[in-house]
Amino acid sequence: MAAFKTLDSADLAGKRVLVRVDLNVPMENGRVTDATRIDSILPTIREISGKGAKVILLAHFGRPKGGPDKENSLQPLAAALSAHLGAPVAFADDCIGDVAASAIAAMKAGSVLLLENTRFHKGEEKNDPAFVAELAKLGDVYVNDAFSAAHRAHASTEGLAHKLPAYAGRTMQQEIEAISAALESPKHPVAAVVGGAKVSTKLELLGNLVKKVDILIIGGGMANTFLAAQGKHVGKSLCEKDMLDTARSILEAGKAANCTICLPVDVVVAKEFKAHAANRVVDVDHVADDEMILDAGPKSVVEVERLFEKAKTLVWNGPFGAFELQPFDAATNAAARKAADLTDAGALMSLAGGGDTVSALNQAGVGERFSYISTAGGAFLEWLEGKALPGVEALRA
Ligand code: AMP
DSSP, X not given: OOOBOBGGGOOXXXXXXXXXXXXXXXXXXXXXXXXXXXXXXXXXXXXXXXXXXXXXXXXXXXXXXXXXXXXXXXXXXXXHHHHHHTSOEEEESOXXXXXXXXXXXXXXXXXXXXXXXXXXXXXXXXXXXXXXXXXXXXXXXXXXXXXXXXXXXXXXXXXXXXXXXXXXXXXXXXXXXXXXXXXXXXXXXXXXXXXXXXXXXXXXXXXXXXXXXXXXXXXHHHHHHHHHHTTOOOTTSXXXXXXXXXXXXXHHHHXXXXXXXXXXXXEEEESSSSTTOOEEEEETTOOOTTOEEXXXXXXXXXXXXHHHHHOSEEEEESOSSOTTSTTTTHHHHHHHHHHHXXXXXXXXXXXXXXHHHHHHHHHTTOGGGSSEEEOOTHHHHHHHTTOOOHHHHTTXX
């Protein structure tokens, strides 16, 4: 894998630096409800500002329909970012043209300016060369710190990297290094947990991981489809009947690649999909017709823990059960704690990511104790699927 350039080698003093960040944060009534993404870009902003450059932030927000609309304006984010940064953040009403150019001309070295939503121009998502050229006019250097948008080849995430000297920001760098350490050149044995609702949404991920990891632990609703593919009765469980052949071919691919595939041996079943529903533990051969599997059982957890102890590297995406409903979060919590303990002991490098996984691990109280948790969602999953991310590829030297 070709290396990418980091801020270590960037000459920034006195330069206009266009920094692509992720400010697509959840908001309610004009207030940010989760500032994780804001906090993650602060080191890069501070470093570039500290080197005496003009920090010009490019970002998208929401899904505007190719023109400006108040609902998707980044304006409220300038104040929110300023509060976290502890320094003023100016705002310009457009990300190209005279409005942007004069705001940049008025900046002092080391100051920070946020430009309006790049998606207010159709050229952003089309990666239109004319729009890329308009953006490129505004800067001398391009820094991409938005790993979470790197699976999209848009003007501000990909196109610009070909027009200006391009570098990875610190968050982008950390994310690429953590994921590479887990999948490109990991310490073996490598174990992967793939849980969550459906096989159909994680087919490519399973297909890639089965070739790359030594141990594949399948959990969540998708395990039901694998159990059904092995001829087990799964009652009313979430199960994709049209995926049984696919599940069988993944099991075969695992055998061919010498990958140990682990499925639940016992499960927690209930008759209703709700918190605190009456439930019982049964082994996978004894699920009744009116029952549904909502979590992995205690014997399965012991097996998962044993496999974690064998592993040196762990990649985790997806919960073991319907973790939003207690007590069906038990297997996810127990396995997460085990992974965190092994990580604390220096025996395991643990990497987790993808939407629900982050909330499941935070709910288990171990988010901070994993080696690395990616909040990148789609980009993280595409990397696990073995796909090249355009925003990352464009930074390779
Ligand atoms: P995903 O977005 O694919 O990672 O799936 C996460 C979702 O899978 C969560 O909302 C869980 O509640 C759900 N889930 C996990 N296990 C089960 C199960 N056995 N039955 C139904 N839903 C499940």
